[in-house]
Amino acid sequence: MSVKHALLALLCEGPRYGYELKAAFEARTGDAWPLNVGQVYTTLARLERDGHVERDSEDVDGHVHYRLTDAGRRETRAWWDSEVTREAPPRDELAIKLALALTVPGVDVRDVLQRQRTATVRALQTHTRRRARLTSAQRDGTAPAGAGTTAAVLVLESLIFAAEAEVRWLDHCEARLLRTADPNGARP
């Protein structure tokens, strides 16, 4: 997850100050990944150092606005033009946990699986609800009906499908586990 590129992308729309950027990010991603303001300012400082952004004018409330430099514009362009790499996956704690549960004695793998499944489904429920609120608000007109809300819905759906994939994988693990425990696979 690149907060750096997300902020650069948001600044493409025009100069913004720090808190404004945090709110825009969260709105676009459906509150899926809350940012703290400190992280925003640290990143902005790093971007300014690398010459991707520069300070703009201050408004009446004293908020410092940042805007994109030409270098920053090039960096953003390069980001859009590259794909998100998937070949070297980040270490997945869950997969490691299950692998160990299988080999370490005294652990009921099915319990581990079920606990995880419940947790993932709970997360799934939360994502589903957020999305439902967004879509219904969009329908009722209480949320801005622009591309921004749709973007948030899409992000939430990415999480939903990811979580669903995880539940499906857990189901698969359990089925395989049962098959291995019972070579005939003759469970009802």
Add this chain to the structure above:
Amino acid sequence: MTVLLERPADTRRRAGGTGWRPALRIARRELLRARARTLVVLLMVLLPVTGVVALDTLLRTADVSAVESLPVELGDADARIDLLPYGGAVLQSPDGREMGTGPGSGPMLDERALRAALPPASRLLLVRESVLPRAFRAGADRVVRAGAVGADLREAAGRGPFRLRSGRAPAGEDEVAVSPELAERGLRAGTTLTLPDGRSAQVTGTVSVPPLFGDAVVVGQPEAVGLKDAPVSRAYVSGAEVSWTDVRELNARGGLVLSRAVVLDPPPEEQVPELPVGSSVSTAALIGLIVVMAVLEVVLLAGPAFAVGARRSRRALALLAATGGEPRHVRRVVLAQGLLVGGSAAVLGAVLGIAVAAGARGPLTRWADAQWGPFEVSVRDVVLLALLGAGTAVLAALLPAHLAAREPVVASLRGRRPSPAATALPTTLGLVLFGLGAVTCLASLRAGSPELLIAFSALPTVVGAVLLAPVVLHLLGRRAGRLPLPLRYTLRDADRQRPRTAPAVAAVAATVAAAFALGTATGSDAEQERATYSRTGPVGAAVVTGWPGPTTTDWPALEAAARRALPGEPVRRVAGLASDVPSDGGTVEQVQLCLPDAPRRDLCEGPMTSYNSGLGSSTLVGEGALEAVAPLLAPGALPTARQALRTGAVVVLGPTPATLDVRRVRVEAPDEGGAASSEQVAEVSAPAVPVQVRDATAPAQAVLPDALGARLGGVGTVSLLVGDGLSVQEERRLLDQVSLVDSGASVFVERGARDDAGLALLLLVLAAGALVLAGTLAATSLALVEAQPDFAVLAQVGARPRTRRVVAGTYAAVLALVGGLLGVAAGSVPGLTAAVALTRTGLGVSGPPGELPSPWTHVEVPWLLLVGLLGVLPVLAGALAALTVRSTPASAAVRRAV
């Protein structure tokens, strides 16, 4: 929070009939969705209803009511009085169509008594009739046989029943009128008719004649038609109404009355005497049996269609249950289909039947040349028949509806197709009924006339077989393991789909049972007819006898008439011992063959118990007579017989001891006490030689040598043997000429045993075949429709399109064969029993079968019928099914199954 299950009743439950409306709606749409199936069921009900309604309407129309018949029967007369020839009181219905004899006996009603019993103002037209048709010679060589009616038409012409159609009324003793039928045959005014007694009369015109006198009638003064001495047989009354009181008065004196006034205004019920009831009970019972069998057949044929409908909409019915439908709701959806199809078919059939009858009326009356009443539709009958038709359809839907309501909802929702378990109850019930029917059937032989009992015992047998159909299919399905695929698939599927296949098999079984039973019975009857038929003379030759007896017959005149009629044909006289049958109850001469040492009583014991006397006498005389019966003798017997006659021995056409006594006896008519006295005229003892005949009964008891005949006396010509291989036309010509000489003479041409059974069996096979084919093909096509998913699977695994054909053919053949076997089993018991009963009663012998002499019960299993029912029909059904089925491409089969 409201508890939903305890709502106030009045807001939800309307009085009665909840759920019929949606059921009818679903049923209607389901029927429209499955058009082909609906049409098949519709026709199954529609066609019988149409046929029976048309028949009923035609019969009602053909049936001329008493009121409708008045113009024809009476013309403008007020009444007709039939003077019954035996005297005594009469009981009659107001319309004069039914009568019985009343108590007491009295003198015959004569003209004087008649006038006394009638209102004074009435005028009478007296009618005399000839008993037998008479031969009239018209012109030079035409002979017309017609009834003679003597009535004075001078006064009555233009009135009463004899209305002048053309020409003028006959006036004198040498003038007659003829009926329109004779006029059409060329007897126009001016033709001269010669009466049997030689007098002649001229035709003056045509008069209409009431049908009771016949079609061909010559009317004139009694003298003109030779009825001068005949008694008055009827009288027509004009000029005064004849009341019911008058009718009863005339009844008491022996007159049967048709009165216009009484027919138009019938007396109240309590004034009508009770008439002895005829035996219409057994007819009604038989009609009832036929109706039951027809309904059973339709139910069995239409039932599978409803079963398939219920099967096809299984999921829908299960959803109905999931939505809160109770089993009765599910049942109603299927029943409503029966109600809708049956109702529409019944209404359509009734309308169509009436239309058919209306259309057929004209051509039929022309074809039958009959006087029919006005077009008449019995609303009561039509409504009853329509209700019966609709009821039959509902009945057919009853079992499928019951089964559909019992389907396990959960399994149906999950799309499983469970195989029904073989339930013990129908099987047990089937066995019990089958056994009951068989036992009743066999036991019925102890009854005097068991036909009706056998017919009714066939019903439980057939119903039993119907109930056994599922278990038979189940047993076959379980033993299909090692058979080739089409056969194995068929038997397994037929087992699995028993609610549909069992009725079809049962329908085939019922049809085959009826056909086989009838075939066995008629076949045996015909076999007995053939085996026991006894010819009275040589086949193809005419036996001419005079009337009243040989001694009073003018043989030379008859012989001349025969030669005139058939020039070139041989005419031989047959000699025998004449025994006149007197018409006045006088004495009779008898010839008896007696065993030696027989006691000298009126009737001695002879060597033979039965023989004919079709050649004019039972005791023939001379070699000429022997030659006449020669073709009827057993092969090789003729030389023996000739030899015997030459040596002076009696040729007995049957078993005999070596010597016999031949007696001529004169028997007096029995007196009031019933005792007959007899007087022996002559007796001769002679050696006797037995000669076998081909038939069961000999044409005579014996042929005597001439010398022996002379010693007994009374030998003369007893008949003429004319021609050889005569046609029906030649027979008619002979009769015409002979009648001119002797109006009572008879001409009989022996034509041998008639073989109607072959035709009857053929018709039976055709009718049964049509029903069996209809049943099996319907069931097979329904099976194929439902086997769609199976064919999809077969197609997926690479079965050839031909497989579908093979399976279809096998399916039809198996259903026909299984049904046929079951039917033969069910039909054999009543069939064989009826065969025994029929051939036994044919002899007039009754008693338990074991006590009968074996040659007298002819039980003939109709092997040809059996081959047809069990061999040809299944093959035909299979071939038809295989040819008519579409071998759907695999992709289509898969698509359709999804």
Add this chain to the structure above:
Amino acid sequence: MTAVLELRAATRTHGTGPTAVHALRGVDLVVRPGELVAVMGPSGSGKSSLLMLAGGLDASTSGEVLVEGVPLSGLDPAGLASLRRRAVGYVFQELNLLPALTAAENVALPLELDGVPGRAARELALRALDEVELAPAARRFPDELSGGEQQRVAIARALVGDRRLLLADEPTGALDSVTGEAVLELLRARVDAGAAAVLVTHEARHAAWADRVVFLRDGRLVDEARSAVGWTA
């Protein structure tokens, strides 16, 4: 608040002895008005059996099933059928509708079976169809409706009149994911409007629409997921 559906140690066993199959073993479950409960579990875990028991299509071997507080074991088949007409509605994966009836007639069916006069039944059915936004399709036959529309009609039928318990067995199984989501959203809306529903599914994404997700394994309830975030904001 009274439970619309309550299972108390509900057990369903098919067959007896060594060949006995335990579809459900002692399941306890309470579903209240305004609650959507999803049931998840692998094939053969007893999901569908639970649904059949809940609507009285099948009877529990032991334990008790109560609908609107009425124990089903005390009802005869006619009583159970009446229950399905008045309190419970089913929605299956597909082919929920009688092909012979129009959409409105399908919805009116349970009412008509219950003896509600034709006009009143039709009005209620139209209202129910309106609630699933299908009023214009009232006169169409099932084969003239899309899969999603058919399922929406089925939901309308399941909840027509005063019925409050909807039992759905993979109602979106035959639909594409967007159409399926729409159907679930509708289901959710009906529950939010006061109905109670049990949703049997093996797809977590669909189960996530529920207030609670219960997990069945070998006929037993093994866990329950309940989101921290509530449905009504």
